[in-house]
Structures are given as C-alpha cells and as structure tokens.
Amino acid sequence: MERKFLMILAFAASTSAVSAAEIAPSSVVYVDGAVETSLTGVPGDPENGRKVVSSKGLGNCIACHEVTDLADVPFQGNIGPMLDGAGDRWSEAELRGIVANAKMMFDGSMMPSFYKTEGYIRAGNAYTGKAADDTLGPLLEAQQIEDVVAYLTTLKD
Ligand code: HEC
Numbered sequence: 001m002e003r004k005f006l007m008i009l010a011f012a013a014s015t016s017a018v019s020a021a022e023i024a025p026s027s028v029v030y031v032d033g034a035v036e037t038s039l040t041g042v043p044g045d046p047e048n049g050r051k052v053v054s055s056k057g058l059g060n061c062i063a064c065h066e067v068t069d070l071a072d073v074p075f076q077g078n079i080g081p082m083l084d085g086a087g088d089r090w091s092e093a094e095l096r097g098i099v100a101n102a103k104m105m106f107d108g109s110m111m112p113s114f115y116k117t118e119g120y121i122r123a124g125n126a127y128t129g130k131a132a133d134d135t136l137g138p139l140l141e142a143q144q145i146e147d148v149v150a151y152l153t154t155l156k157d
Contacts, residue, residue, distance in 0.1 A: 033098070048147040049152070059114065059139075064077045083155055088155075088157050090152075098111075
C-alpha cells in the first residue's frame with residue numbers, strides 16, 4: 001500500500017519535471033539555423049508527426065512539399081523541395097531548427113516559422129477590433145515540433 005503511494009509520487013514528480021523542461025519559443029537557441037536541444041525532453045512520436053505534416057489544420061507541410069510516403073494525401077505542393085530523403089540530408093538538430101523557424105536556416109524563406117511567437121505584426125482581433133495580444137501561441141506546440149522532427153528523420157533515400 002505504502003509502496004504504491006510512493007510510486008505514484010515518483011511518477012507525478014517525473015511528469016512535472018518534463019513539462020518544466022519545455023523550451024518557450026522565445027528561448028530557443030539557434031546555432032547556424034540548428035537547434036541541438038529537444039524542445040520538450042520527450043522523444044518525438046513519428047506516427048503523430050506524420051499526421052501533423054499531412055493535416056491541413058496542423059503543419060500542412062504538404063501544401064508546399066511533396067512526400068512520397070504520404071502519396072495517399074492529395075494536392076501536394078511543390079513550392080519547397082521534396083521531403084524524401086530529408087533524414088539523410090539534415091541532422092536531427094538541423095531539422096528541428098528548420099521546422100521551428102526556417103528563416104534561421106534559409107534567409108528570407110517563405111516557409112512559415114512554426115515555433116515562434118515574437119516579432120510578428122499581427123492582424124487585430126477580428127471580434128474586438130483591438131490589436132492582437134501576446135496570448136496567441138506558436139503554429140505548432142513544442143511536442144508537435146518534436147513529433148514532426150522524429151518523422152522527418154525517418155525519411156531516408
Ligand atoms: C509556404 C510553403 C511552405 C510550407 C507550408 C512548409 N515549407 Fe518547408 N520549405 C519551404 C521552402 C520554400 C523551402 C526551401 C528553403 C528555402 O526557403 O529556401 C523549405 C525547406 C524545408 C526543408 C529542407 C528541405 C530539404 O530537404 O532540403 C524541410 C525539411 C522542410 N522545409 C520541412 C517542412 C515541414 C516539416 C513543414 C510543415 C511543418 C514545412 N516544411 C512547411 C516552404 C514551405
């Protein structure tokens with residue numbers, strides 16, 4: 001009985017440590033466009049990353065990129081390079097940097113910055129007509145970025 005309680009305590013402590021480790025968009029460190037440290041400390045889930053990449057409401061990466069692995073998803077764009085082999089061309093840290101803020105890797109890129117909340121001129125709030133406040137989050141959450149990176153590393157030639 002007592003032992004079980006201690007295990008629950010240990011579990012609660014470990015999960016709160018994980019969320020405390022999450023790096024906020026404004027605190028991400030870029031070195032030559034790459035981000036060495038995981039944004040969450042939790043390994044990415046490539047299956048979920050695959051979903052984020054192909055979903056219009058999430059990453060919608062295929063609006064600009066073709067991926068052979070996602071051939072079942074219609075209407076793939078070709079504004080950006082094909083993502084096949086991205087896991088061979090780039091390291092995990094480089095992929096994390098590209099997905100979090102592609103402008104750090106590709107100067108003036110038209111690829112959206114998926115993990116960024118500052119430095120935008122935001123349109124006003126449509127309902128109140130006031131300027132948008134800072135409560136708008138990044139386009140993708142930290143764990144979604146990690147999941148997308150985990151998926152991209154599986155794309156080998
Ligand atoms: C609006 C179009 C657009 C969207 C949406 C977009 N990208 Fe890109 N992406 C680009 C362009 C353009 C480049 C080429 C680099 C540059 O900007 O010069 C690029 C480059 C890349 C690269 C490096 C390509 C390589 O293999 O050499 C990766 C990886 C990548 N994007 C992943 C993603 C992922 C993952 C998403 C979704 C979360 C995404 N992109 C969404 C336009 C886009």
